[in-house]
Amino acid sequence: MLTFRNTFTVFFILIGIGNLLHIGYGIPIHGWYYLILTLLVLGVSSYGSSYIGSNFHFRVICRSKNNSKKQIAVSFDDGVDPVQTPILLDILAKHNMKASFFLIGKNCIGNESLVKRIFEEGHIIGNHTYSHTYWFDFYWKNRMYKEFKQTDQIIEKITGKRPFFFRPPYGVTNPALKKALIKSGHLPIGWSIRSFDTQQKNSASDLIHRVTTRLKAGDIILFHDYVKTVPEVLEALIKFGTENGYTFVTISELININAYVE
């Protein structure tokens, strides 16, 4: 399996073989050998770190396998959004459908009643860092851990429940995040269908097409609260899913794991 450890083990073995042939047996090894190896390992590492389903650094749950019940889970990242989140909650309530919200800690401050509403209406809440800064993936373990704790405390204060699920910002994973998650005990959750709703060039119909043509039982779909086209996409997805025999559930129900720490 392509993991961080395997990749670097093979890299150092190949470097060692090169050195052995060169130094031990006098066989000339061209500098290109080392350059190509380095570029390869950098390419594999950047793919593994940026593709959430790669399990390169650690295992991330991205879907439910063998889902015979035709269940799918819709998830919304980066909330709460004081304007858009209530629109999404109204749509979900109208269809009696449950979803999963990965909240940014700082966005909950001043919007406590909205966080409470999400929880009380039967959706699940996960941790999506406190700041969601662009620099998050450059943080050391302890700074990441501090953000997890800050957000957990905010959510727990409002709902009485401490989130167990964590979603990495931008879907990026790295060794520091692995260590921070081991320390905090959160369960990393990814997605199997990325809607690409944050890309402005994508219209609602582009997003609907992208999601509905990929949909399979057990999928976890990624949207973002703040994107203006998402309510229209959600309505269309519910219609498509219902007509095709899918049931919409929370990620907790989909993977049969409690969303909160008991």
Ligand SMILES: [Zn+2]
């Ligand atoms: Zn995010």
